[in-house]
Amino acid sequence: MKQVLDLPPAPGNPRNTEGAFVSLRDGRILFAYTKFTGGGSDHDAATIVARYSRDQGRTWTATDAPLVGREGQMNAMSVSLLRLQDGRIALFYLRKNSLADCHPYLRYSSDEGATWTEAVSTIAEPGYYVLNNDRVVQLRGGRLVMPVALHAPIDGKFSTRGVAMTYLSDDAGRTWRRTLVAEPPMEEGAWRAGFQEPGVVELSDGRLLMFIRTQQSSQYLAYSSDQGTTWSVPQPSPIASPLSPASIKRLPGKGGLLMVWNDHASAPEPVRATAKSGGKRTPLTVAISTDDGKTWSKRHDIRNAPDGWYCYTAIHFVKDQVLLGFASGGSGLPGLSRMELVRFRWRDLR
Numbered sequence: 555m556k557q558v559l560d561l562p563p564a565p566g567n568p569r570n571t572e573g574a575f576v577s578l579r580d581g582r583i584l585f586a587y588t589k590f591t592g593g594g595s596d597h598d599a600a601t602i603v604a605r606y607s608r609d610q611g612r613t614w615t616a617t618d619a620p621l622v623g624r625e626g627q628m629n630a631m632s633v634s635l636l637r638l639q640d641g642r643i644a645l646f647y648l649r650k651n652s653l654a655d656c657h658p659y660l661r662y663s664s665d666e667g668a669t670w671t672e673a674v675s676t677i678a679e680p681g682y683y684v685l686n687n688d689r690v691v692q693l694r695g696g697r698l699v700m701p702v703a704l705h706a707p708i709d710g711k712f713s714t715r716g717v718a719m720t721y722l723s724d725d726a727g728r729t730w731r732r733t734l735v736a737e738p739p740m741e742e743g744a745w746r747a748g749f750q751e752p753g754v755v756e757l758s759d760g761r762l763l764m765f766i767r768t769q770q771s772s773q774y775l776a777y778s779s780d781q782g783t784t785w786s787v788p789q790p791s792p793i794a795s796p797l798s799p800a801s802i803k804r805l806p807g808k809g810g811l812l813m814v815w816n817d818h819a820s821a822p823e824p825v826r827a828t829a830k831s832g833g834k835r836t837p838l839t840v841a842i843s844t845d846d847g848k849t850w851s852k853r854h855d856i857r858n859a860p861d862g863w864y865c866y867t868a869i870h871f872v873k874d875q876v877l878l879g880f881a882s883g884g885s886g887l888p889g890l891s892r893m894e895l896v897r898f899r900w901r902d903l904r
Contacts, residue, residue: 555854555856555896555898556897557894557896558607558611558613558614558877558897559879559894560892560895561893561894562892563887563888563892567589567590567591568590568591568594568598568888568891569588569589569593569598569600569888569890569891570587570588570589570881570892571588571631571881571890571891571893572633572686572687572881573586573587573588573687573866573868573879574633574634574635574688574879575635575688575868575869575870575879576636576637576643576667576870577637577870578666578667580666581608582606582608583611583870583877584604584605584606584667585605585868585877585879585895586602586603586604586621586633586645587603587605587893588601588602588632588687589601589603594888594890594891596631596650597629597650597653598628599624599628599629600624600629600630601620601622601623601624601629602622602631602633602647603619603621604618604620604621604667605618610872611870611872611875611895612897614895621633621645622645622647625659625673626649626650626656627650627652628650628651628652629650630647631647631648631650632647632648632684632686632687633645633646633647633687633688634646634647634686634687634688634689634690636692638692638726638727639692639696640726642663642664643662643663644660644661644662644690644698644726644727645660645661645662646658646659646660646676646685646689646690646700648684648685649673649675653682653707653711654680654681654682654707655680655682656682656684657675657676657681657683658675658676658677658683658700658702659673659674659675659676660673660675660676660727661673661674662727676700676721676723676727676730677721677730677732679732681705681706682704682705682706682712683702683703683705684702684703684704684705684751685700685701685702686701686751686752686866687866687868688801688867689701689753689754691754691755691756693762693781693782694756694760695781696726697722697724697781698724698726699720699721699722699754699762699781700720700721700723700730701718701719701720702720702721702752703718703748703749704717704719714746714748714750715738715745716738716747716748716750716751716767717736717738717748717749718734718735718736718748718749718750718766718788719733719734720732720733720734720752720754720782722781722782722783733782733784733785734764734776734784734785736766736776736785738768744769745769745770746769747767747768747769747797747832749768749774749788750766750797750799751766752765752767753766753799753800753801753802754782755802755803755804755811755847756804757847758846759846760781761777761778761779761846762777762778762781762782762785763775763777764785765791765802767795767797767798767800768790769827770790771794771795771796771827771828772790772791772792772794772795773815774788774790775788775791775793776788793813793815793850794819794826794827795817795818795827795833796816796818796833796834798832798833798865799815799866799867800814801813801814801815801868801869802814802847803869806874809842809844810842810843810844810845810846811842811846812842812876812900813841813842813843813847813850814840814856814867814869814880815838816833816834816836816837816838816864816865817837817841818833821833821834821836821837834860834861834863835862835863835864835865835889836857836858836861836862836863836884837855837856837857837858838855838856838862838865838867838882839855839856840853840854840876840903841853842903852903852904854904856880857882861884861885862882862884862885863881863882863883863889864880864883865880865890866880866881867880868880871900874899874900874901875897875899875900876899877895877896877897878897878898879893879894880893880894881893881894882894
């Protein structure tokens with residue numbers, strides 16, 4: 555497993571995080587990420603920039619190319635790139651104006667990222683909606699699924715309590731409709747985070763699996779048998795996890811699923827998530843499932859520093875290789891500050 559790109563913080567650039575990949579038709583790979591310039595918090599000034607690789611992710615361009623400017627009053631951040639079945643590239647990102655106004659926006663490119671259409675909002679309802687990086691999926695039947703968490707104000711103040719939901723589009727993103735609304739318990743304490751930063755993957759039998767960040771010491775899971783129109787009630791899973799997102803994608807061919815998350819199954823007490831603390835976002839682990847997520851094997855820690863902080867992964871497959879982009883911190887750096895890219899052959903996992 556080799557590091558192929560390192561984007562540490564620098565003067566005037568305190569944070570680089572939340573990326574996504576797309577392969578271009580000329581053989582290049584585009585990697586987009588959020589570049590912060592006004593501070594290191596989620597609400598500071600930031601834009602979305604791009605790097606390119608011409609050799610399947612082994613090396614990358616040395617300078618940033620602008621992709622999305624600072625469109626929101628706070629920032630633009632958290633990018634998803636998706637090659638649509640009609641051949642276009644879809645670019646999703648958050649436009650953040652205030653602690654009560656954060657919405658996913660969408661642009662298209664028909665010329666391999668050389669130019670992009672004007673941005674359009676994907677959610678008409680007011681609110682603060684979190685769409686993680688590298689999250690939007692297109693199902694085999696063509697439907698787009700956008701998993702988000704709504705953070706509604708409580709007593710006029712921003713709330714960390716997330717309500718998981720999905721928005722579906724059957725016309726390549728022109729129109730969207732809300733389906734799942736997974737309300738977490740109203741209890742205080744460990745439930746104050748609610749259901750945050752959901753993600754979705756299509757299983758081999760056509761069902762959808764939703765995985766959800768919680769403060770319950772594990773990822774919560776929900777299933778849909780009708781392409782996201784209805785969902786089961788989210789339930790705790792054996793995927794031990796801190797208050798941190800997981801990422802799951804289907805491997806090429808019949809290889810199964812690949813998951814990246816902070817595996818707390820064997821973590822020591824100072825690291826492990828508890829009801830009182832969200833837990834530390836270390837180690838960063840990759841694993842494979844050949845039974846649609848029932849069990850996971852071939853676990854391998856990508857990073858495991860005890861004081862590390864690893865999260866917001868982007869997954870991309872290039873032939874028999876996996877490219878992973880992830881935010882990293884610790885060892886003297888803030889938790890969300892550095893972007894790393896690593897490359898490895900997934901069949902080599904043991």
